[in-house]
Amino acid sequence: MPIAIYRFVVLGITTLAVVAPLSLVVYQSFLTAPFFDHSARLSLSAYSFVFAESDFWQAFWTTLAICIGMTAIAVPLGALLAFLMVRTDVPGRRYLEPLILIPIFVSAVVIAFGYVVAVGPVGIFSTLAKDVLGFVPWNLYSLASLIAIAGLTHVPHVYLYSAAALRGLSTDLEEAARVSGANPFRVAINVSLPMIMPAILFAGVLVFFLGFELFGLPLVLGDPQDVLVLSTYLFKLTNKLGVPSYQLMAVVVVVIIAVTAPLVFLQRLLLRQAQRYVSVRGKGLKTQPLRLHGWRWFAFAAIVFWLFVTVAVPLFGITLRSFVVTWGEGVKLSEVLTLDHYRELIDYPNVVRGILNTLGIGVIGGAAAVACYTAIALAVHRWNSGWTRLVDYMVMVPRAMPGLVAGLALLWVFLFVPFMSPLRSTMFSIWLAYSIVWLAYGMRLISGTLLQVAPELEEAARVSGANDLRVKRDVTIPLIKYGMLASWLLIFLIFVREYSTGIYLLGPGTEVIGSLLVSLWGTGAIDLVSALSVVNVVMIGAGLAVAVRLGVRLHG
Amino acid sequence: MRQVLSAALIAIVLCFGTDTRAQAPQGYPADYGKLIDAAKKEGKLVIYSTTDSVAANPLIKDFEALYPGIKVEYSDLNSTELYNRFIAEAAANNGTADVLWSSAMDLQVKLVADGQAAAYASPEIKALPKWAVWKDAAYGTTYEPIAFVYNKRLVPAADVPKNHTDLLKLLEAKPDFYKGKITAYDPERSGVGYLFVNEDVKNFPAAWDLFKNFGKAQAKLYTSAGAMMERVTSGEHLIAYGIFGSYALGRSKKDPNLGIVLPTDYTMVTSRVAFISKSAKNPNTGKLFLDYLLSKRGQEIVANKADLYSLRSDVDGEATLKRVTELIGDKARPVPIDATLLENLDQTKRLAFLAKWQAAKKGQ
Numbered sequence: 078m079p080i081a082i083y084r085f086v087v088l089g090i091t092t093l094a095v096v097a098p099l100s101l102v103v104y105q106s107f108l109t110a111p112f113f114d115h116s117a118r119l120s121l122s123a124y125s126f127v128f129a130e131s132d133f134w135q136a137f138w139t140t141l142a143i144c145i146g147m148t149a150i151a152v153p154l155g156a157l158l159a160f161l162m163v164r165t166d167v168p169g170r171r172y173l174e175p176l177i178l179i180p181i182f183v184s185a186v187v188i189a190f191g192y193v194v195a196v197g198p199v200g201i202f203s204t205l206a207k208d209v210l211g212f213v214p215w216n217l218y219s220l221a222s223l224i225a226i227a228g229l230t231h232v233p234h235v236y237l238y239s240a241a242a243l244r245g246l247s248t249d250l251e252e253a254a255r256v257s258g259a260n261p262f263r264v265a266i267n268v269s270l271p272m273i274m275p276a277i278l279f280a281g282v283l284v285f286f287l288g289f290e291l292f293g294l295p296l297v298l299g300d301p302q303d304v305l306v307l308s309t310y311l312f313k314l315t316n317k318l319g320v321p322s323y324q325l326m327a328v329v330v331v332v333i334i335a336v337t338a339p340l341v342f343l344q345r346l347l348l349r350q351a352q353r354y355v356s357v358r359g360k361g362l363k364t365q366p367l368r369l370h371g372w373r374w375f376a377f378a379a380i381v382f383w384l385f386v387t388v389a390v391p392l393f394g395i396t397l398r399s400f401v402v403t404w405g406e407g408v409k410l411s412e413v414l415t416l417d418h419y420r421e422l423i424d425y426p427n428v429v430r431g432i433l434n435t436l437g438i439g440v441i442g443g444a445a446a447v448a449c450y451t452a453i454a455l456a457v458h459r460w461n462s463g464w465t466r467l468v469d470y471m472v473m474v475p476r477a478m479p480g481l482v483a484g485l486a487l488l489w490v491f492l493f494v495p496f497m498s499p500l501r502s503t504m505f506s507i508w509l510a511y512s513i514v515w516l517a518y519g520m521r522l523i524s525g526t527l528l529q530v531a532p533e534l535e536e537a538a539r540v541s542g543a544n545d546l547r548v549k550r551d552v553t554i555p556l557i558k559y560g561m562l563a564s565w566l567l568i569f570l571i572f573v574r575e576y577s578t579g580i581y582l583l584g585p586g587t588e589v590i591g592s593l594l595v596s597l598w599g600t601g602a603i604d605l606v607s608a609l610s611v612v613n614v615v616m617i618g619a620g621l622a623v624a625v626r627l628g629v630r631l632h633g
Numbered sequence: 634m635r636q637v638l639s640a641a642l643i644a645i646v647l648c649f650g651t652d653t654r655a656q657a658p659q660g661y662p663a664d665y666g667k668l669i670d671a672a673k674k675e676g677k678l679v680i681y682s683t684t685d686s687v688a689a690n691p692l693i694k695d696f697e698a699l700y701p702g703i704k705v706e707y708s709d710l711n712s713t714e715l716y717n718r719f720i721a722e723a724a725a726n727n728g729t730a731d732v733l734w735s736s737a738m739d740l741q742v743k744l745v746a747d748g749q750a751a752a753y754a755s756p757e758i759k760a761l762p763k764w765a766v767w768k769d770a771a772y773g774t775t776y777e778p779i780a781f782v783y784n785k786r787l788v789p790a791a792d793v794p795k796n797h798t799d800l801l802k803l804l805e806a807k808p809d810f811y812k813g814k815i816t817a818y819d820p821e822r823s824g825v826g827y828l829f830v831n832e833d834v835k836n837f838p839a840a841w842d843l844f845k846n847f848g849k850a851q852a853k854l855y856t857s858a859g860a861m862m863e864r865v866t867s868g869e870h871l872i873a874y875g876i877f878g879s880y881a882l883g884r885s886k887k888d889p890n891l892g893i894v895l896p897t898d899y900t901m902v903t904s905r906v907a908f909i910s911k912s913a914k915n916p917n918t919g920k921l922f923l924d925y926l927l928s929k930r931g932q933e934i935v936a937n938k939a940d941l942y943s944l945r946s947d948v949d950g951e952a953t954l955k956r957v958t959e960l961i962g963d964k965a966r967p968v969p970i971d972a973t974l975l976e977n978l979d980q981t982k983r984l985a986f987l988a989k990w991q992a993a994k995k996g997q
Contacts, residue, residue: 111721113721113724113725114724194867197869199869300855300856300860301853303854312822312856313821315713316713317821317987318983318984319739319740319978319983321717403888405868405869406787406869425687427686488718492721492722492724492725498727501728502728581718584708585707585708596685596711602687602859602883603862603863
């Protein structure tokens, strides 16, 4: 039975990749010193220290509030957005799509800083509002703003999942609802969105997980008001004791995992009858956009408004910053315009290599990662076994670790596992780290698509004499091709932006844009940070536009 | 083909036509040439540093030009990452940096105290201040005054504090004007911030009063100099307390709105600490680089290309010990590189200090 061998090989490798770093972290949480230190003893002291910290509890509740808030904002908006973009005749869809994805691939630090320039206490829009109204009607540094921005910038994540699921769905049910007199929003809420519930739920759980990992936004926006979240608390913890205390960081990670594990359970519960969601059946797909009529421009305006708040405002801020020497209260912008920051960028060492590495890890690394994720998803597909439940939990775990901690754990793996060490200073180590951390992300997209494939197609192939592996290769994979493409795009965007996970593995020759940005940020070269960010956005935006255009033709 | 041949011929002549034995620089021991030869055999140097590569690039380029055949691999990390990465790699004994160069003075001293450094008496020692060398292993390499930075556009000229007492008086006199307008490193979240506040308490009797007034003025605390300076020049904040003179100087060259004050009662001076790793794979090259970094040639670049402030008294320029002395006379207070820095890492003391700070933050 080759299929059984395939399953166990794939599962074995996945388990190893996830469990090795994780077990190091869990083990570390019960020690008194770094595990490689001879003075380390088993103890629960790290737990009692962390649980006695008022900062920890403050950070914990704030983080939970952010997770819940941003999920509540991102999921409905993302799902609706997907419906509008995929199913209806909203004007200008082709041009809107690349714009929608921008928040995913712009570094959160950059977005946050763009907001500071645009709508911070002395930002461009704030001073404008002050001139007109006499006061600034918003406070960028409040927790509410942080939640709103986190929610709005995660809409595209939900959008990508939902849109991929909708594209694989035939429209006959929606048309039936429409013929029976339902208006477009009823169609969305009562028909289309329930059909893609697995994808939406997956996305929801992921966004919630991402809330725990959120770092750039609270770093920049939480700094002035002392808003503490778990990932920034980790920094504070390190500094409180002077020397990094891995056992304390490990405790925080264990807590996050303990809190998020029930979520995966909940998700499983909701999806128990996965059969209900089968929608790709042995019939031809024919999609026709729903006509929105009068709602058309209203929907368009709503999307544009969201884009304005989430994309235009921060990008305007960062772009403006890249062309001026200084800004703020009492500055006439016309007097401080300059192109110097871009000229300086040309002299910046390694910037070209950084850009190339970034593209390489995104395009090639992304494709390789999608291949791995598909292999795992196919291994558990149509397998009635307790092992699949294990996989469900396992893939989520790495994302529960803040990127920096996951990266540190992977450095330990590369250092202390003998046969891994030669690979440490190559791009492979970075690719592996990224792929493991984003495992849940890619896996969910692919398994969400897989859920939609009806068994009869595969059964037909099997009846015609194909063996299990052949069925997967010739039937299942072609059917989920859109899901795989969308997944590649998503992973590309994520990998291009990712940085914190690789920080302990990056070295000379393997710089990526993210690492350049952060090291410049620390020393105050915000001129260069803003110019580099703009270059980054333009570059990837262009690539994305091309990809989406090609993609549109693929399923147009 | 002919071109290739002639190029090869030139290369051969260049290799064998000159004296292959390296020369010792002036004032160095006679057998220094052997060290150079050994380093060239290693041919490579790995540096972990907190100095960003824009600032470090001129140094590296010049070092590579001085010793052709040596290739520098330079990684810039923040101080915590640098520490984490190094101790794990050293424990696994599987290749790490040859030279560690970090602005986190206390963590560097701890690594040396923990036996992670190789002792090496640089021939440059006699040109360095006494406080800058510890155990012939840890070397201060820069002389960075910690400055007040303010917004020239929005801070009235009469308000600009000349020293710590001025600042304290200013906050007492105009608490409303400066409410939310003062910014500083957060000692709870940043190691640098902790060091600064700790040194202030040693040097300034009214330090805790000042901090209480920070609390009353709702001072905003950050973890990066960039974030603070950006918000000072924009006017979101007006005065930043405790900024590396090196970063401030670099920024003020581009942005005329940024004013710098070296406090005249005392100016704390920090130094980036370098040492050679005991686990270095290229120890000879490490020695060569350390000597270069401390040499007059290296320090000229530290001062005039990297804006990091030279600690040698024979180097001229804006960012030098000489210039700082001209400005504030004998009021510079370099943080000595020695075991007293380890007290900063004592957990009990640290937590007690931070508790006191938290109270001050609430104005108590």
